[in-house]
Amino acid sequence: xSDMPISDVPRRDPRTEWILRNRLHPxxxxxxxxxxxxxRGPSGLxxxxxxxxxxxxxxxxxxxxxxxxxxGGAGGVSFRSRGRSGQAExxxxxxxxxxxxxYVAVVVDLAAGRLSGHDKDVxxxxxxxxxxxxxxxxxxxxxxxxxxxAAFGKAGxxxxxxxxxxQGEPLDGYCPERKLAVLEAVECEFEPRYWLFPDSVHGxxxxxxxxxxxxxxxxxxxxxxxxxxxTVCRGGSQLTDWHRPTARVMLLAAECAxxxxxxxxxxxxxxxxxxxxxxxxxxxxxxxxxxPSKIALSEAEFILAAGNGVRDWDQFHAVATTLGAxxxxxxxxxxxxxMPRFRQVGATGTWVTARVYxxxxxxxxxxxxxxxxxxxxxxxxxxxxxxxxxxxxxxxxIGNSQGILGELLNLxxxxxxxxxxxTADLAIDTREEExxxx
Amino acid sequence: MWPDxxxxxxxxxxxxxxxxSGRARRAEQDARAVELGLKMAGTRSRLVNVGAGDExxxxxxxxxxLPELMQVKAGTEADAVPALVEHLKTHPTDIVLTGIRAxxxxxxxxxxxxxGEQLGWPVVSRIADIQxxxxxxxxxxxALPRGQRRLLRVPLPFIATVDNAAPEARQYAYGPARRxxxxxxxxTAIVDEARLEWQETPAKPxxxxxxxxxxxxxxxxxxxxxxxxxxQGGQVIRDGTxxxxxxxxMELLISEGVVR
Ligand SMILES: Cc1cc2nc3c(=O)[nH]c(=O)nc-3n(C[C@H](O)[C@H](O)[C@H](O)COP(=O)(O)OP(=O)(O)OC[C@H]3O[C@@H](n4cnc5c(N)ncnc54)[C@H](O)[C@@H]3O)c2cc1C
Numbered sequence: 001x002s003d004m005p006i007s008d009v010p011r012r013d014p015r016t017e018w019i020l021r022n023r024l025h026p027x028x029x030x031x032x033x034x035x036x037x038x039x040r041g042p043s044g045l046x047x048x049x050x051x052x053x054x055x056x057x058x059x060x061x062x063x064x065x066x067x068x069x070x071x072g073g074a075g076g077v078s079f080r081s082r083g084r085s086g087q088a089e090x091x092x093x094x095x096x097x098x099x100x101x102x103y104v105a106v107v108v109d110l111a112a113g114r115l116s117g118h119d120k121d122v123x124x125x126x127x128x129x130x131x132x133x134x135x136x137x138x139x140x141x142x143x144x145x146x147x148x149x150a151a152f153g154k155a156g157x158x159x160x161x162x163x164x165x166x167q168g169e170p171l172d173g174y175c176p177e178r179k180l181a182v183l184e185a186v187e188c189e190f191e192p193r194y195w196l197f198p199d200s201v202h203g204x205x206x207x208x209x210x211x212x213x214x215x216x217x218x219x220x221x222x223x224x225x226x227x228x229x230x231t232v233c234r235g236g237s238q239l240t241d242w243h244r245p246t247a248r249v250m251l252l253a254a255e256c257a258x259x260x261x262x263x264x265x266x267x268x269x270x271x272x273x274x275x276x277x278x279x280x281x282x283x284x285x286x287x288x289x290x291x292p293s294k295i296a297l298s299e300a301e302f303i304l305a306a307g308n309g310v311r312d313w314d315q316f317h318a319v320a321t322t323l324g325a326x327x328x329x330x331x332x333x334x335x336x337x338x339m340p341r342f343r344q345v346g347a348t349g350t351w352v353t354a355r356v357y358x359x360x361x362x363x364x365x366x367x368x369x370x371x372x373x374x375x376x377x378x379x380x381x382x383x384x385x386x387x388x389x390x391x392x393x394x395x396x397x398i399g400n401s402q403g404i405l406g407e408l409l410n411l412x413x414x415x416x417x418x419x420x421x422x423t424a425d426l427a428i429d430t431r432e433e434e435x436x437x438x
Numbered sequence: 439m440w441p442d443x444x445x446x447x448x449x450x451x452x453x454x455x456x457x458x459s460g461r462a463r464r465a466e467q468d469a470r471a472v473e474l475g476l477k478m479a480g481t482r483s484r485l486v487n488v489g490a491g492d493e494x495x496x497x498x499x500x501x502x503x504l505p506e507l508m509q510v511k512a513g514t515e516a517d518a519v520p521a522l523v524e525h526l527k528t529h530p531t532d533i534v535l536t537g538i539r540a541x542x543x544x545x546x547x548x549x550x551x552x553x554g555e556q557l558g559w560p561v562v563s564r565i566a567d568i569q570x571x572x573x574x575x576x577x578x579x580x581a582l583p584r585g586q587r588r589l590l591r592v593p594l595p596f597i598a599t600v601d602n603a604a605p606e607a608r609q610y611a612y613g614p615a616r617r618x619x620x621x622x623x624x625x626t627a628i629v630d631e632a633r634l635e636w637q638e639t640p641a642k643p644x645x646x647x648x649x650x651x652x653x654x655x656x657x658x659x660x661x662x663x664x665x666x667x668x669x670q671g672g673q674v675i676r677d678g679t680x681x682x683x684x685x686x687x688m689e690l691l692i693s694e695g696v697v698r
Contacts, residue, residue: 095541111583112694112695113695117585131497152629173582174588174590175587176561176563177560200566201582201583202583205547205563206563206564209546209548209551210551210561212548213548213551213552213554213555214555218548218632219546219548221544221545221546221547221548224644232642233544234544234545234639234641235542235543235544235545235638236455236539236540236541236542236544236545237454237455237457237542237545237550238457238543238641239455239457239460239640239641240638240639240640240641241639241640241641241642242544242636242637242638243636243637243638243639244635244636244637245635251690255644255647258647261652262652281560281592281593282560282562282590282591282592283590283591283592284586284588284589284590285577285588285589285590285591287582287586287587287588287589287698288579288587288588288589290585290586290587294585295584296585297587299583299584299585300584300585301584301694301696302691302697323691323697324696324697324698325696355694355696356690356691356694356696358472358687359570374692377690378672379687379690381683383674385674390674392671392672393672394672394673394685394690395673395675395686395690396672396673396674396675397674397675397683397684397686397687398674398675398676399680400680403680404680404683404684404687406680407680407681407683407684407685408684408687408688410495410684411684411685411688412688412697415697417689426506434518
C-alpha cells in the first residue's frame, strides 16, 4: 500500500452509505446533494434542482435511483472506472538516488537482448545489499550488447552503463576480453562495493570468473543466500552448501532474491571516460548452422508447430527446414500419425521454452497452451479468429495455412538465395539428449 | 588429421563423486575433456591431477586407455592453482583442457580462469569440439545454450573448458586402469587458508518460489487465481493477401533474430 498515495486508496464509508440508502434519514438530502455536487443559483444561494435526478428507464418512464452513487448507480460506475483506469496505468513510485555514496554493480546477461528472470533476480539482490549497507547506494546495471525491450529502470537499475560497441568494435558474439576491459574501466572509475553476476550459461559465469581472476578476488559461486555478512553457496554436484563470508565478486544462482516490483528506478546513464584498448586474441567466426531437427524440443529456440489445420505435410516440413526451425506438433497431429510422438508439445508432451513459437492450425486447447507457457513470442496461423491460440499469440494471421506457408516458403527461399552464400556449412553432430549444465 | 602426435595436450582431472551414492569416480565433465584430448593427441595426451585424490577415482581415467597420470602431491586442503601453474610452466603445453566445475568441494570453476590469468593464456569456455589446428591457431566449436554452436579461433597455447555437449567419454576398462601408472611428483602445495574458515554442510533444499500475487483487491486476486494465461492482446492480421501475411511473420522472425 505504501506505493500508492493514501487519497487514492478506495475507502468505503459505511455510515454515509447507510444514510444514502435511507431516504427517511434527516441528513439524507444533504448527503445526496453533496455527492452530486453543489449547484449555486444566480444570487449565490445553494439550489437544489428537483428535475435533474433520475434517468429514463427502458419503458420510457423516469426512474430515480435513490441509492445515489453507491450500489450500481451512475456514481458507482464512475467509482469503478476510476479503479480500473488506475490499474491500467499503475505508476510505481520512482526511487531516486541523488549522490550515491557507493555502487553495487550488476552485469546483466541480456541474452537475446532481454533481461531474463535471472538478471532481474540479481538486480533484486543488489537492492537488498544496498538497503542493508549504511549510506546511500545505487545499483549500477552494466549491459553490454544490443538490448530490445529491456526495461532497466523497472527492473531496478538506478544507474546504467549500456554499451553496444567499444572503440568501434561491436559487443555481440563472444568477446569476453573486450567486455572485461569495460568492466575494468568501471572498476577504476566507480569502484563498486560489490560485483554481481548471474551464474548462468549465457555468459554471466564466464565473465564473472574472468573479472574475479583479474581483480584477484575470490568469488562466491552459485551463491543463493546472500546478505552483507554471510553467503551460502552450492558446492559440487549440488550436494553441499558452503557457508562463507560475503565476497566482493559474486556469481548468483537463479532465484537468489525476489525481483524489484514495487518501485521504478531512474536508470540514469553513466559515461565511462576511458576504456583501455584491447587486442582480443579470441576471434569469433560467428554462429554455425546446426541441424534444427536434432536439437531437443524442450530447449529449441525456434519452433514451428503443426496442428490439425495443416493439410500439406511435405510443405510444412519444407518450411521448417528452410527457416531452420525445430518441428513441434499438437496432440491431434501426432495421434493422426502425421508427426512422431516425441514432437508433441503440451501437457502430455514436452514443455517447450522457445523464444519464438509459430503455431500453424492449432486451436490452443488448454493442454497445448500449458506446454507453451514459457515461450516469449507466439505467432498463430489459423482460419478461426476466435480461437484460444489467437488470444495467446503476439501476432496472429487469419487465413488458410497452406497458402500462408507457401508464401513463407517463397520468402525464406528468396532470402536464402540472397544471403545464404556466406553461412558456414558444417556438419555438426548434436544429439537429441544433449543438455547443458546450468 | 587427428590424432596429431606433435600436439601437446594436457587434461586437468579431478576425482568426481556419484550424485546419488557419493562414491568416488571419474568426474563426468573431466572425462569428456580426456576424451577430447584422446581424439587430438591420442595416448600422448597428458593427465594431470593435484591432490591426495582417491586412487580408484583417478584410475578410471587411466582405464580410458592412457598409460600415465601425473599426480602432484598435495594435501586435500591445498590450493591446486600454484601447483598447476608450476607444472604448466615446466612442461611445454599447447592446449589445456578442463571440466567446467568440479563434482566435489567448492566447485567454483575458477581454476581455468586463474591459470589463464597467471600464465597469460586465453581461456575459452564451454567448448564442444576442436575442429582443426593451423598456423598455431585452433578452430574451436563453442557450445551455446539451446543446442547452438559458435566457431572461435584461438592462438595456441590456450585453456578450454569442456561442455557437456562434447562427445561422451568412452567406457573405461578395468585392466588398463590397473596397469596404468600413477606417477607422483612433489609440487608447491599452499594450504588454502581462506577456505579453512568456511563451513561445509549438506545441501539444504531451496525453497520453491511461489507465484505471489500482489493484488490490491479481492477481485484482482480472484482473477489472478482463475484467469487463463493470456497474452496482452497481440496483433491480429485479418485482411490482405497471403503474401502480406507471410511478410508480417517473416518480419517478426527476423527482428527476433531466429531467422538469419
Ligand atoms: C488428458 C489430455 C491430455 C492432452 N494433452 C495434450 C498435449 O499434451 N498436447 C496437445 O497438443 N494436445 C493435448 N490434448 C488434446 C487437446 O485437448 C486438443 O484436442 C488438441 O490440442 C487439439 O489439437 P489441434 O489444435 O491441432 O486441433 P484442433 O482443435 O482440431 O484445431 C485445429 C485448428 O486449425 C484450424 N484450421 C483448420 N483448418 C485450417 C487451415 N486450412 N488453415 C489454418 N487453420 C486451420 C482450425 O480453425 C482450428 O483452430 C490433450 C487432451 C487430453 C484430454
